[in-house]
Amino acid sequence: MQSKRRILNGRARILSCLLLTTLFVSCNSTNTDTEETDVREGSHEPLFQNFTYTGKDKIYEDNPLEEDFFYSPILQGCYPDPSITRKGDDYYLVASSFVMFPGVPIFHSKDLVNWKQIGHVLNRESQLKVETAGISAGIYAPDIMYNPHNDTFYMITTQIASGIGNMVVKTKDPLQGNWSDPIKLDFDGIDPALFFDDDGKAYVVHNDAPDEGKERYKGHRVIKVWDYDIEKDQVIAGTDKIIVDGGVDITQKPIWIEAPHIYKRNNQYYLMCAEGGTGGNHSEVIFVCDSPRGPYKPSSKNPILSQRHLDKRRANPVEWAGHADLVETPSGEWYGVFLAIRPNEKNRVNTGRETFILPVDWSGEWPVFEGGMEPLKPSVKMPTGAKNKMNTAGLFPNGNFTFADSFKERRLDDRWVALRGPRENFVREIKDGIIIKPFEVNIKKQQPISALFYRQQHQIFSAEVEMDYVPQGESDLAGITCLQSEQFNYVFGLTKSGDDYYVVLERTEKxxxxxxxxxxxDQVHKLKLKVDANGDDYRFSYDIGRGDFENVGGTVSGDILSTDVAGGFTGAMIGLYATSANDIKID
Incomplete structure (x- = not known):
């Protein structure tokens, strides 16, 4: 009897503890929601909601898709230096990200037409150390390659920051992520790429400076090859060899031979490189050899891809084409991805270098980009069996589209990036949107800033967001920014001066x-902010809840948001921004 009583008393104590725990958790949960609301009330931490970006480029309105065609670029906005690989019928594509965090966006497709972003290769601080780097430093020209001999994917790149230099990471499954921490590679130069031969041997090719004392002119570069030890993940000392000196014809003083890739076909090794620099003289050239270690002979048909020779006054120009990578489909078709730009009416490059695609004819000795030496068209023919699902939910859109984000999901969309540090360091997600914690540093510093960025993807676009915010003093500001770099940007936001509140527009140039x-x-808290662009013309407006947007500053030039004005390698981005180090002064 006493034993039963002890058991019953024990059960009662357990039930009592469970009840108290449940009440505590319930109360704590309620208090958390209340605390979030209370902390925000009158806070200097802005709440952002309902971001909408809409692109309306005329070229897509004038060129609706025909059956069996899809739009190129496939990745609009700042997605340069594309590299592509295939395992079975799965394609993976990566692009440069510089100091964007997370870094190296990665995309997956089953047909080369419909792409889905599956995350970023470098998503941890142990992989990406760009805290004080300028916006065009960081991650350059990633190369992704599948090795069938060990069923492993490799991403090799150059990290221009923190003394890392050339590095490689790897994973068994890009869909799951889990890329390794960087393995630092023991060679100089940039733009490394891996090649895995049929016999299991591996090689690295890359851009480098000529041997000491042998530089002939400014921009003179070479392509080197190394044997690569797969077990140690390191180049083999003493195996480096120059396989291209200067470019196709060194007597013509070609500049910046770079971005090399090796392909094997019909027991021949083809080396494809960019030549001419990533600007108006950009091109793609090809060489061949019966060994991966050279010597390589250039094609007489070079370049195989370029727009540099075309009339600059042509309609809807695409320029700077080059930095390509090739992939073969399971059915034996070839396609090439490459970067190019679409300048606006004033020949400015606000959308940056984008990822394009073309079919490649490799029925002869040399690969030929179909239409690659002619004015590039806005659409290309789809691979056999593909169906265009453009702008279907979950797929990366192209053409004209609207991207809407209420921020009510518990995971940030992969298209949102920070600069120089993790988004999680300043973004807090709550049920009503996202709170951005202001850093004590403003957008002009080469440091992590509290801003969340979406790439500009059209020449004609509108972007707006709702913001709930009450600045506490002159050092507080939150709003939106259109940014090319820390030295070239617009800031449009709400701040305080004395006892009054102001919407301000600041332009930073050089x-x-x-x-x-x-x-x-006269009314703060909830505010709508908007930026509209029509080519080079940008307009910034706000709405304090009356349903009418008021313009601030008239029409301003987007010149400072152009790569060819600001310099560097990135495209313009639209940011949701907060700072407690505002230096904009009201006169």
Whole structure:
């Protein structure tokens, strides 16, 4: 009897503890929601909701898709230096990311037409160390390659920051992620790429400087090859060899031979490289040899891809084409991805270098980009069996489209990136949207900043967001930014001066800032902010809840958002921004 009583008393104590725990968790959960609301009330931490980006480029309106065609570029906006690989019927594509965090966006497709972003290769601070790097430093020209001999994917790249240099990471399954920490590689130069031969041997090719004392002219570079030890994940000392000196014809002083890739076909080794620099003289050239270690002979048909020779006054120009990579489909078709730009009416490059695609005819000795030496068209023919599902939910859109994000999902969309540090360091997701914690550093610093960025993907676009925010003093500001770099950007946001609140527009060019305009507002808390662009013309507007947007500063030039004005390698981005180190002064 006493034993039963002890058991019953024990059960009662357990039930009592469970009840108390449940009440505690319930109360704690309620308090957390209340605390989130209370912390925000009158806070200097802005809440962002309902971001909408809409692209309306005329070229897509004038060129609706025909059956069996899809749009190129396949990745609009700043997705340069593409590299592609295939395992079975799965294609994976990566692009440069510089100091964007996370780094190296990675995409997956079953047909080369419909792409889905599956994350980023470098998503941890142990992989990406770009805290104080300029915006065009960081990650250059990633190369992705599948090795069938050990069923492993490799991503090799150059990290221009923190003394890392050339590095490689790897995974068994890109769909699952889990890429390794970087393995530092023992060679100089940039743009490394891996090649795995049929016999299991591996090689690295890359751009480098000529041997000491042998540089002939500015821009003179070479391509080197190394044997690569797969077990140790390192180049084999003493195996380096120059396989291309200068370019196709060194007597013509070609500049910046780079971005090399090796392909094997019909027991011949083909070396494809970019030549001419990633600007108006950009091109793609090809060489051949009966050994991966050279010597390589250039094709008499070089270049095999370029737009540099075409009339600059042509309609809808595409320029700077080059930095390509090839892939063969399971049915034996070939396609090439490459970067190019689409300048606006003033020949400015606000969308940056984008990822294009073309079919490649390799029925003869040399691969030929179909239409690659002619004015590039906005669409290309689909591979056999593909069906265009453009702008279907979950797939990466192209053409004209709307991207809407309420921020009510518990995971940020992969298209949102930070600069120089993790998004999680300043973004807090709650049920109503996202809170951005302001850092004590503003957008002009080469440091991690509290801003979440979406790439500009059209020449004609509109982007707007709702913001709930009450700045506490002159050092507080939150709003949106259109940014090319820390030295070239617009900031449009809400701040405080004395006892009054102002919407301000600031332009920063070459690091020098100027207040373009300001507007005193008598109502804060909930505000809508919007930027519209029509080519080079940008307009910034706000709405304090009356349903009408008020313009601030008139029409301003997008010149400072152009790569060819600001320099560097990135495209313009639209940011949701907060700072507690605001230096914009109201006159």
């Amino acid at each position: 690091g020098h800032s100027k207040l373009v305009a300001n507007a005193k507002v």
